Amino acid sequence: MRNEETNGSVSRRHFLNITAVGAGTLAVVGFADSASAAPKKFTQKQAHYQAVPKSGQRCQTCALWQPPTECQQVEGPVSPAGWCILYSPKS
Amino acid sequence: MRTVKVGWKLAYVPGAALFAAALVFHRPAEAVPAFAEQTGRNCAACHVGGFGPELTQFGREFKLGGYTLRMHKSVPISAMAIASWTHTAKDQVPPPEHLGANNNLVLDQASLFIAGGVGEHFGGFAQLVTYDGVGRAWSWDNIDLRAVTNARVFGADSTVGLTLNNSPTAQDPWNTLSAWGFPFTDTAVSGTPAAGELIDDPLAGNTIGLSAYGWFNHKVYAEVGGYRSPSRGILDFVGMDPLDPGSVHGVAPYGRVAYQADLAGGTFEIGANMLKAAILPGRVQFGSLSDHYTDWGIDSSWLKSLGKSDSLSANVRFEHERGNLRASCALAFVGDGTDPGCARYDLNEWRAAVRYTWHGKVGATVSPFSITGSRNFNLYDGNGRPDSNGVLGQIDFTPWGAGDSPLGPRFNARFGLQYTIYGKFNGRRRNYDFAGANARDNNAVRLFTWIAF
Helix, strand or coil, X not given: CCXXXXXXXXXXXXXXXXXHHHHHHHXXXXXXXXXCCCCCCXXXXXXXXXXXXXXCECHHHECCEECCCEECCECCCCCCCCECCCCCECC | CCCCCCCHHHHHHHHHHHHHHHHHCCCCCCCCHHHHHHHCCCHHHHEHHHXXXXXXXXXXXXXXXXXXXXXXXXXXXXXXXXXXXXXXXXXXXXXXXXXXXXXXXXXXXXEEEXXXXXXXXXXXXXXXXXXXXXXXXXXXXXXXXXXXXXXXXXXXXXXXXXXXXXXXXXXXXXXXXXXXXXXXXXXXXXXXXXXXXXXXXXXXXXCEEEEEEXXXXXXXXXXXXXXXXXXXXXXXXXXXXXXXXXXXXXXXXXXXXXXXXXXXXXXXXXXXXXXXXXXXXXXXXXXXXXXXEEEEEEEEEEEEECCXXXXXXXEEEEEEEEEECHHHHHCCCCCCCCCCCCCEEEEEEEEEEEEEEECCCEEEEEEEEEEEECCCCCCCCCCCCCCEEEEEEEEEECCCCCCCCXXXXXXXXXXXXXXXXXXXXXXXXXXXXXXXXXXXXXXXXXXXXXXXX
């Protein structure tokens, strides 16, 4: 019978170590990147902003809406009748 | 899942280092917490009740957009752990391996994630390593890597993309299908019904799938793709059992459509899915025979935000499976090779979950479930029927879903109580195994703690 447990142990250890090295590298890269200045709002393109409502949803009824034409998360100006993917109904 | 004995102490070292690294490198913001950091929004923006995996409307958009939406640079690493205590109405005979007959306190799982977007077109969610504390085994877990682009289709703003994933339905943005459906956490400690469909779990982690999808006008979703089995060596390497359930013969096609719109002030979705697979059981090629499965289902969900961070969500799905286990019967993996009725069966499964979230912190969920099907003494013990049904109730508390944890905005936790009541179990209400066991003997209380950072 093949010694599956021994083979499995070695390969799994390699798998975990590869994971550790890869993830650690990503962590360092990500951390270094994060030191650069970051935008505070999404662009309208990123947010898939449109100037008309979507299925009855509109900026004016969104929790992120800041009258008269601002959004907490999307670069303005935005229309009260607009919509984007960040839409979250006002509580 | 196969229990793989690993060089446990050695394997633990890099894992522990990563968990520590995720803590050390925590960034301001709060999904997996790596996504919260990337988008600059707290867990509650993407997840109902401020904790994964049930997605809000924005969470679905983020996933379908390939995890690429970014406000901040981020560290694409997260981790989570789930521990629980489970009491069943009667002691389990025999007890679960390594555990007592009842009142078991276990680490259900601990996982390491790499999750983030690269540029405008590539992103991924990779639950790269999971330690199963009940089976005492390591394996990979849900992985969903995406390539996306925006497009105008018939004048409408749309997203089209590819998803490379290792579990059918792991790529789905609604919480109606199996991979991300309720209950979002369970345990291998207590007994569960024997019957289940192929799309539920057996292919999770044992296949690699590539799908093309379109999200048209933020309303219509269409996906088509297929799954294949990785080689035996690869499955061994990632901690999966290459023989369970066997290898997919050729490609198993998968399709999914859904429509989402505003309904009664909430986000409504209705959809359908299909998976068809021919499987060589135990990876054995026996002439031209294979086991055939055809799964199709319909699903629907509705999510409505109410005042003071309250919300109401409902998810329901029905799934039918028709199976023809010609190869398993011929090889006597099922039955003794003499029964001409061995091969065919039908299963019908449905599950619903209705959740109310109060003030974004306290949730109550009621989830009835049922599986029924044709009688087949070769597949099922007892009276030969797969029938099980019951109700799972859950109350949970998520104190820091808004990113206000005293341990930092990347730390989130959920504490919960689950109670499962069975009406039928493996065919019958009473004496289902003809050895005196009743369905209610499997009723279970589970207290769990789930942390993520």
